[in-house]
Amino acid sequence: MTLxxxxxxxxxxxxxxxxxxxxxxxxLIKKGQILRIVDAKxxxxxDTLFYSAExxxxxxxxxxxxxxxxxxxxxxGTRLIxxxxxxxxxxxxxxxxxxxxSAGACSCEANTVRFGHQTKYMHACRENFVVALAGHAMSKRxxxxxxxxxxxxxxxxxxxxxxxxxxxxxxxxxxxxxEMDVICAISNCPQVNNPCNGFNPTPIQxxxxxxxx
Amino acid sequence: MGQNEPTPEEYRARYFALKAQAQLANxxxxxxxxxxxxxxxxxxxxxxxxxxxxGWYWTxxxxxxxxxxxxxxxxxxxxxxxxWNAHDTSERLNPGDTVKVQWTARISRGHLxxxxxGRAIASITEDTCGYADLIANxxxxxxxxxxxxxxxxxxNSHDNFILAAAKHGLSERDVGPCISFFAPVVTDEAGxxxxxADALKPGAYVDLRAEMDxxxxxxxCPHLLSGGVEAKPVRLQIWNSPPAQLDDFNRTxxxxxxxxFENTDAYLAGY
Ligand SMILES: [Zn+2]
Numbered sequence: 049m050t051l052x053x054x055x056x057x058x059x060x061x062x063x064x065x066x067x068x069x070x071x072x073x074x075x076l077i078k079k080g081q082i083l084r085i086v087d088a089k090x091x092x093x094x095d096t097l098f099y100s101a102e103x104x105x106x107x108x109x110x111x112x113x114x115x116x117x118x119x120x121x122x123x124x125g126t127r128l129i130x131x132x133x134x135x136x137x138x139x140x141x142x143x144x145x146x147x148x149x150s151a152g153a154c155s156c157e158a159n160t161v162r163f164g165h166q167t168k169y170m171h172a173c174r175e176n177f178v179v180a181l182a183g184h185a186m187s188k189r190x191x192x193x194x195x196x197x198x199x200x201x202x203x204x205x206x207x208x209x210x211x212x213x214x215x216x217x218x219x220x221x222x223x224x225x226x227e228m229d230v231i232c233a234i235s236n237c238p239q240v241n242n243p244c245n246g247f248n249p250t251p252i253q254x255x256x257x258x259x260x261x
Numbered sequence: 262m263g264q265n266e267p268t269p270e271e272y273r274a275r276y277f278a279l280k281a282q283a284q285l286a287n288x289x290x291x292x293x294x295x296x297x298x299x300x301x302x303x304x305x306x307x308x309x310x311x312x313x314x315x316g317w318y319w320t321x322x323x324x325x326x327x328x329x330x331x332x333x334x335x336x337x338x339x340x341x342x343x344x345w346n347a348h349d350t351s352e353r354l355n356p357g358d359t360v361k362v363q364w365t366a367r368i369s370r371g372h373l374x375x376x377x378x379g380r381a382i383a384s385i386t387e388d389t390c391g392y393a394d395l396i397a398n399x400x401x402x403x404x405x406x407x408x409x410x411x412x413x414x415x416x417n418s419h420d421n422f423i424l425a426a427a428k429h430g431l432s433e434r435d436v437g438p439c440i441s442f443f444a445p446v447v448t449d450e451a452g453x454x455x456x457x458a459d460a461l462k463p464g465a466y467v468d469l470r471a472e473m474d475x476x477x478x479x480x481x482c483p484h485l486l487s488g489g490v491e492a493k494p495v496r497l498q499i500w501n502s503p504p505a506q507l508d509d510f511n512r513t514x515x516x517x518x519x520x521x522f523e524n525t526d527a528y529l530a531g532y
Contacts, residue, residue: 105433112399115485120396120452131419131436133403146452150396152357157379161362161520189351193438203448207367209360210280242276247269
């Protein structure tokens with residue numbers, strides 16, 4: 049992991065919004081703008097997707113991003129690559145550590161498989177994504193493997209892959225600079241069946257700055 | 262919190278109990294009782310047989326209960342694949358769920374492919390290679406130009422998948438993350454990827470049994486991490502395999518696989 053901090057002043061942000069625990073969020077981030085996601089209380093997974101605002105068929109690709117990077121986690125310096133192989137955004141600050149982009153988002157249906165049929169009626173990230181994307185004329189078809197900021201999923205040499213306790217502390221953040229106009233869709237993860245949210249979903253804070261003029 | 266809702270401590274205890282069970286199951290899979298698929302398929306079982314040329318794609322349908330065999334006679338460096346539910350293509354392979362639900366990125370014989378709807382869509386009933394990658398593939402024209410130069414056009418999986426999807430009325434929106442068979446991507450302790458070329462042996466094959474009617478797209482382009490090798494021809498056979506019985510190995514491997522099949526059964530029953 050490559051930890052790094054930011055010098056951006058929250059007082060100068062053009063957007064500053066709290067997203068409640070378990071809620072969806074989406075917003076246009078213009079090329080050059082910087083998005084900060086703050087894990088306001090710590091140990092909160094933030095499921096995140098990016099779509100080209102101009103041509104939403106072009107979207108974030110976890111597999112292309114990791115193949116080009118040659119390693120399994122998102123951190124400072126990670127270039128977020130689209131399904132067409134273009135650079136969509138760059139992670140420019142990260143105070144927390146290695147973020148997952150392999151394990152996908154939780155869903156009611158996957159919860160029934162993982163944790164039992166009794167978990168079907170628990171709110172889930174893909175419910176949030178469907179609602180968030182509906183606001184941009186997209187649907188379940190458009191949901192692809194996302195980034196899980198502040199979610200800790202080691203991929204071990206023997207192949208083992210499991211969500212373990214989050215490492216993020218109160219106030220940790222990541223910053224992402226948009227390299228094209230993107231729609232960012234977020235699910236503030238409601239999951240309590242695994243450790244990704246410390247079994248207690250909490251609010252996050254989203255800030256956006258205009259890039260250097 | 263409702264009266265009967267588990268406490269955080271109870272959720273945690275259940276999560277780690279499931280993890281321990283799954284680790285045991287994953288460790289015992291290689292030695293477990295197996296379906297004895299014929300090493301060489303008798304011609305009367307084979308419905309379709311084709312050779313996918315280097316760089317090309319194949320697409321078609323596989324009915325529930327039939328199997329797709331991929332034979333990697335010349336140790337080509339990965340074959341990428343997408344799967345859609347033939348009756349509702351908004352349901353498709355979900356790599357994240359496939360690795361997360363089975364607690365491993367090393368998906369091989371005895372594992373399932375899961376859709377985004379929590380259903381078993383295919384079972385890996387044989388895999389003599391032992392490596393499939395669901396985390397890192399993706400060849401695009403742009404990536405290949407960055408890696409090998411822009412002087413020649415190179416066929417790539419993203420373009421291949423758009424072409425395959427188009428032949429079923431689908432579009433780039435339907436081309437999601439894939440699985441790559443014969444792709445020995447391993448990670449070190451720090452999470453760096455390595456291509457374990459020694460694991461690619463000529464003649465390795467994979468059998469995938471469809472658990473619902475599927476549309477399949479295959480792309481015979483080398484994995485991006487394979488280091489610039491040329492693709493080799495890959496043979497595919499669609500064959501009449503025994504359908505999954507109630508005591509089927511892939512179905513009964515873990516609590517999770519049982520529930521994935523229960524979800525598929527309910528869907529096939531019309532619910
Ligand atoms: Zn979630």
